[in-house]
Amino acid sequence: METLPLSGIRIIEPGQVWALPYAIAPLAMYGAEVIKVESTVRPDSSRGGPQPDNQVEGDAWNHGGAYHEVNRNKLGIALNLNTQRGKDLFKELVSVSDVVAQNFPPRVMRNFGLDYPELKKVKPDIIVLDSTAYGSTGPWQNYIGYGSSIQAVTGLTYLTGYEDGGPVQGGILYNDILGALTATYAILLAIAHRERTGEGQWIDLSQYQAGVVQLGEAFMDYTMNERIPTRRGNSHPNFAPYGLYPCSGDDSWVAITITSDAEWMNFKRAVGEKWVDDVDLESTEGRLHHREKLDASIGKWTSSRDKHEVMRQLQTAGVACGAVNNTREITTDPHLSDRDFFRISNHPAPIGPRPHAAPLFNLMGVQLPPDRLAPTLGQHNRHVLCDILGYSKEEYQELEEARVIGHIPDNQGVTPPPDPEALLRMGFLAEYDRDYKKRLGIYPGELEEKKEQ
Amino acid sequence: MSGSALQGVKVIDLTHHIAGPYCTKLLADFGADVIKVERPDGGDSARRLGPFPEDIPHPEKSGLFLYLNTNKRGITLNLKDPKGRAALLDLVRDADILVESFSPRVMPSLGLDYQTLKQINPSLVMTSISSFGQTGRYRDYRATELVLYALGGMAYITGEYHREPVKHGYNQAQYLGGMAAASGTVAALLQRWRGGVGHQVDVSILECVCSTLFSTVLDYTYTGMVSRRQPMEGSSLRYPAQTKEGYILPTPGVMGDWETYAEMAAVPELHDPKFDTPAGRQVHSDEVDSLLKSKWLERTAQEWFHHAQEWRFPFAPVQTMADIAESPQLRERGFFVEFPHPAVGTLKYPGAPFQMSESPGRNGQQVRAAPLLGEHNEEVFSSLGYSPQAVAGLCKQNPVPSPISGEG
Numbered sequence: 001m002e003t004l005p006l007s008g009i010r011i012i013e014p015g016q017v018w019a020l021p022y023a024i025a026p027l028a029m030y031g032a033e034v035i036k037v038e039s040t041v042r043p044d045s046s047r048g049g050p051q052p053d054n055q056v057e058g059d060a061w062n063h064g065g066a067y068h069e070v071n072r073n074k075l076g077i078a079l080n081l082n083t084q085r086g087k088d089l090f091k092e093l094v095s096v097s098d099v100v101a102q103n104f105p106p107r108v109m110r111n112f113g114l115d116y117p118e119l120k121k122v123k124p125d126i127i128v129l130d131s132t133a134y135g136s137t138g139p140w141q142n143y144i145g146y147g148s149s150i151q152a153v154t155g156l157t158y159l160t161g162y163e164d165g166g167p168v169q170g171g172i173l174y175n176d177i178l179g180a181l182t183a184t185y186a187i188l189l190a191i192a193h194r195e196r197t198g199e200g201q202w203i204d205l206s207q208y209q210a211g212v213v214q215l216g217e218a219f220m221d222y223t224m225n226e227r228i229p230t231r232r233g234n235s236h237p238n239f240a241p242y243g244l245y246p247c248s249g250d251d252s253w254v255a256i257t258i259t260s261d262a263e264w265m266n267f268k269r270a271v272g273e274k275w276v277d278d279v280d281l282e283s284t285e286g287r288l289h290h291r292e293k294l295d296a297s298i299g300k301w302t303s304s305r306d307k308h309e310v311m312r313q314l315q316t317a318g319v320a321c322g323a324v325n326n327t328r329e330i331t332t333d334p335h336l337s338d339r340d341f342f343r344i345s346n347h348p349a350p351i352g353p354r355p356h357a358a359p360l361f362n363l364m365g366v367q368l369p370p371d372r373l374a375p376t377l378g379q380h381n382r383h384v385l386c387d388i389l390g391y392s393k394e395e396y397q398e399l400e401e402a403r404v405i406g407h408i409p410d411n412q413g414v415t416p417p418p419d420p421e422a423l424l425r426m427g428f429l430a431e432y433d434r435d436y437k438k439r440l441g442i443y444p445g446e447l448e449e450k451k452e453q
Numbered sequence: 454m455s456g457s458a459l460q461g462v463k464v465i466d467l468t469h470h471i472a473g474p475y476c477t478k479l480l481a482d483f484g485a486d487v488i489k490v491e492r493p494d495g496g497d498s499a500r501r502l503g504p505f506p507e508d509i510p511h512p513e514k515s516g517l518f519l520y521l522n523t524n525k526r527g528i529t530l531n532l533k534d535p536k537g538r539a540a541l542l543d544l545v546r547d548a549d550i551l552v553e554s555f556s557p558r559v560m561p562s563l564g565l566d567y568q569t570l571k572q573i574n575p576s577l578v579m580t581s582i583s584s585f586g587q588t589g590r591y592r593d594y595r596a597t598e599l600v601l602y603a604l605g606g607m608a609y610i611t612g613e614y615h616r617e618p619v620k621h622g623y624n625q626a627q628y629l630g631g632m633a634a635a636s637g638t639v640a641a642l643l644q645r646w647r648g649g650v651g652h653q654v655d656v657s658i659l660e661c662v663c664s665t666l667f668s669t670v671l672d673y674t675y676t677g678m679v680s681r682r683q684p685m686e687g688s689s690l691r692y693p694a695q696t697k698e699g700y701i702l703p704t705p706g707v708m709g710d711w712e713t714y715a716e717m718a719a720v721p722e723l724h725d726p727k728f729d730t731p732a733g734r735q736v737h738s739d740e741v742d743s744l745l746k747s748k749w750l751e752r753t754a755q756e757w758f759h760h761a762q763e764w765r766f767p768f769a770p771v772q773t774m775a776d777i778a779e780s781p782q783l784r785e786r787g788f789f790v791e792f793p794h795p796a797v798g799t800l801k802y803p804g805a806p807f808q809m810s811e812s813p814g815r816n817g818q819q820v821r822a823a824p825l826l827g828e829h830n831e832e833v834f835s836s837l838g839y840s841p842q843a844v845a846g847l848c849k850q851n852p853v854p855s856p857i858s859g860e861g
Contacts, residue, residue, distance in 0.1 A: 181636070246617070339588055354675065361634065362656070427614060
């Protein structure tokens with residue numbers, strides 16, 4: 001089997017919550033040896049949820065779904081960086097590693113004496129990525145921000161929403177994930193740079209900047225025309241029809257978008273009703289001019305139809321169309337299933353088998369090994385210290401007794417799981433699907449059946 | 454400092470619209486030599502999409518195109534013509550990477566599938582960006598930004614409770630696809646540099662959209678809960694609030710306690726045991742909302758932002774593009790770049806998402822403006838040994854740009 005692109009690269013990840021671990025996840029899948037550094041004092045806060053079946057059992061801090069989504073294929077150690085020996089151990093690890101990627105606010109690693117200038121002394125060609133809300137320099141460098149705050153400063157919130165309404169926050173973790181995808185690229189670039197020149201370097205990633213660069217054309221409108229772009233709902237300035245239309249069933253919608261005259265002719269043929277025959281509608285200009293009337297007619301046509309049926313019919317005719325899916329529909333989507341996008345990992349009880357997403361870039365022809373499960377807290381303390389750093393059994397035990405390393409978090413509580421029935425009543429959920437395991441094909445009994453076939 | 458990260462890497466760019474050009478922009482801005490191949494009759498479809506100065510369409514003045522194609526050289530080729538195809542194969546012969554963003558059936562129909570290209574250049578990395586990916590039953594379906602937001606689940610959870618779902622502004626899905634593709638391209642390049650062979654990289658924009666749902670997906674796969682657009686009641690701290698000037702996101706975050714929040718906001722009435730817990734604030738949400746609503750109107754969004762940050766609350770102003778253009782943080786970090794272009798003059802553009810200490814790329818002083826249609830025909834083909842007549846015959850341009858058609 002061909003070696004993986006990142007085999008032999010060792011990455012130290014003192015990362016927390018989702019953004020940074022998410023960035024490193026595909027690198028681990030593609031062969032990097034990733035050592036996640038947590039501490040028993042403050043374990044990764046993503047360990048808590050969602051708990052399998054909303055049941056808090058035993059070492060619940062090892063059961064959280066978000067933790068498993070982003071930390072598969074990594075090694076894990078729990079190291080107390082508040083102690084001098086913990087800091088020394090961290091530096092020892094850096095001296096045999098290639099990349100350190102972290103997302104604490106800038107002052108944290110500086111205060112630990114573990115920022116880039118210090119780590120470079122230990123390993124001259126080390127690559128260090130600091131991912132922060134606003135960047136590690138500048139007047140706002142110490143300001144804090146989460147995904148939702150970042151969405152607001154980048155301009156995305158202002159630009160999202162209905163034509164007649166105020167700004168809307170879309171997907172509160174969106175900018176965390178965007179920051180993560182950006183960090184993945186930055187690290188790969190730095191590895192390429194080192195491969196070519198032998199040099200390490202410091203990457204200063206600002207999630208604020210990572211958001212603004214995805215709104216380039218909105219910025220250009222300001223820079224060219226001194227005009228402040230604003231919200232326009234789902235509509236498109238150049239094309240019509242372009243929108244979401246109601247379908248049969250509760251809160252059920254379909255996207256129909258026509259971006260060429262040829263597509264309009266396809267739509268016309270597929271619908272085959274009198275209202276689409278208007279010659280005025282055969283040009284983009286005409287359709288834009290009659291946008292409102294057209295939207296009303298299309299809405300009337302879709303309202304008695306099933307969204308997936310509309311999608312099938314229009315796509316077959318050559319029209320860009322898609323059902324508005326919820327998370328149940330996505331995780332059971334036949335196309336994503338054809339592509340094996342959600343892959344089942346067999347966690348031990350009480351988690352059991354669960355689907356997790358594949359990397360977003362697929363090197364076709366490179367066979368990925370099966371996923372290794374995310375580490376329990378401190379699971380690889382011994383492996384990392386004894387096998388990688390060469391500590392003796394006695395030295396290891398001593399470090400454990402001195403609580404420099406550990407397995408059990410000081411605070412064992414996890415956020416209490418939500419009450420799905422109450423959330424449903426209050427309108428926060430579309431549905432609470434008690435048969436979800438069956439639908440996802442992760443019922444223990446069902447898996448065995450599949451194996452037998 | 455030894456040049457930028459991808460210095461010396463040769464990229465043939467067959468992409469158009471947004472996702473593909475953004476991928477190759479990310480490669481070009483960090484040092485790769487990108488040759489953008491456009492069709493002679495009007496070029497990249499992004500040239501026909503705005504914004505334009507004074508809203509007057511012009512193929513060399515699209516803000517979208519100008520932003521997405523910095524640091525690339527541009528040539529024109531008709532790939533359906535045997536001579537054009539042969540010239541492309543000449544270019545592929547000594548390239549490291551080819552990036553394309555056609556619908557998956559197009560490259561094979563041009564006789565340019567990966568297997569064919571690999572025979573010419575066995576170490577070639579070929580990155581293919583498409584809406585649905587190179588495999589699967591929707592492979593040949595059509596998509597636009599809105600269709601991807603619908604199918605990818607992001608639309609369903611975005612917007613107001615009682616209204617239709619709404620997508621994020623502009624073209625987030627396309628950019629996500631470009632970013633993931635840039636990562637895949639460099640990963641495949643590393644694979645080759647480190648002793649492996651070339652590979653085709655498959656990126657599906659739909660999967661990129663799905664991935665941004667993150668915990669919402671896990672709520673289903675771990676517990677069976679299906680999320681939707683949230684009711685506004687009792688949760689105003691999670692939504693933008695109107696201030697004296699602009700909107701503020703007044704989020705208490707996870708660190709701060711309510712007492713401190715009340716003190717920071719200077720609303721003494723909020724110091725009440727009934728508001729102490731999130732559940733209590735939920736029950737008495739009308740009171741909380743009305744107390745704060747008038748308070749926010751006392752200062753501007755920027756004032757609240759700095760004030761709350763001093764108290765360690767992660768408030769954020771809902772910024773417009775004007776706020777961003779004037780942002781002291783971005784200015785001090787040297788984020789923006791300014792450079793001349795023959796058709797639109799000197800303009801200010803957004804720079805890079807991150808700074809690399811040893812790989813400054815071609816940001817800063819050395820930005821090359823987006824290419825005019827066919828600008829580098831002579832330069833590129835004469836370096837391959839083509840005669841001026843051959844170049845002229847190959848790159849004949851249609852002076853009349855084709856009308857707007859097709860988004861993707």
